[in-house]
Amino acid sequence: MEITTRSLWTLIHGMGFGALYLLAGSGAIATLYAQYSTNSRSQSFQGKDRLLAFYLTAMAALAWLTVLTGTYIIYPWYRAPAPAGTASLAAFPRALLLSNPATSRWHSVGMEWKEHVAWLVPIAITMAAAIAIKYGRALKLHPQLRSALHVFLVASLVAAGIAGFFGAMLNKNAPVEGGQTVHLVQGEKP
């Protein structure tokens, strides 16, 4: 069982940071609602506000790690131009997608949207984390701040979902491959 370094980075970026962000997102929305809802009867409020601030800060770290690894590690491999006369475009995902009308839109719509919309996520979640840290349990007294947190959190999940969906589809149609091979487990002889 082996994997190339480029595939490994793609896994870390998408299945690691990105998927974790999406998983954490719904939890953050539910926590925010449950903690500050006017119907909430929670008596043990102190401590939960710190937990929410920590949770959102962890999400912000995941968002930054996702966009930075995507933009500065994986994207250069994806967009590298194929040298003239290259017979196989397998190592050049962008060129491979654009070489076929059946797949070109995965780049011109999918990647073009993904590479920009993903950057809305760290902006939105960093803002949410900063407000949670600054206001803590005083958020209870600021319903409009909470509304803004909800809207930006949902928007960040939508943006992360778009980026994640197209990331998966792009990797399915033109995987980022290459680099050194990492042997994970030695196979048995037939």
Next chain:
Amino acid sequence: MSLHTAISQEGSTTIPESTVIPNGSGAAAILSAGVGSFAVALFSIIADKSTYVKNLLVFYKPTGPLSGVTTTAILLWLAVWVILEWRWRTRTIALARINIVAFVLLGLSLLLTFPPVAELF
């Protein structure tokens, strides 16, 4: 010294008044996030339409203009945030209006990053 308290609507949680912070800092964070999000979309469209700007925004060659688009938008977002925080941190702001502006900017940024919409410009 008397302890003033602010009691939430359902009365289940008592929050000391000393912890009630003016909403100015929150308003600054929200509006600047809207501006930063919109800047990502706006700069990507401008870079797409102008070869001069596109070349100008190549901060890191392997990543191309995306490096400049995102870095510039992030710097603008942080600059707006710092300025608004400095001006609003001790004030109570009409947050409903700020929220509407920020939500519109956020919605536009989601829409304008979608290539078929961006190509209309």
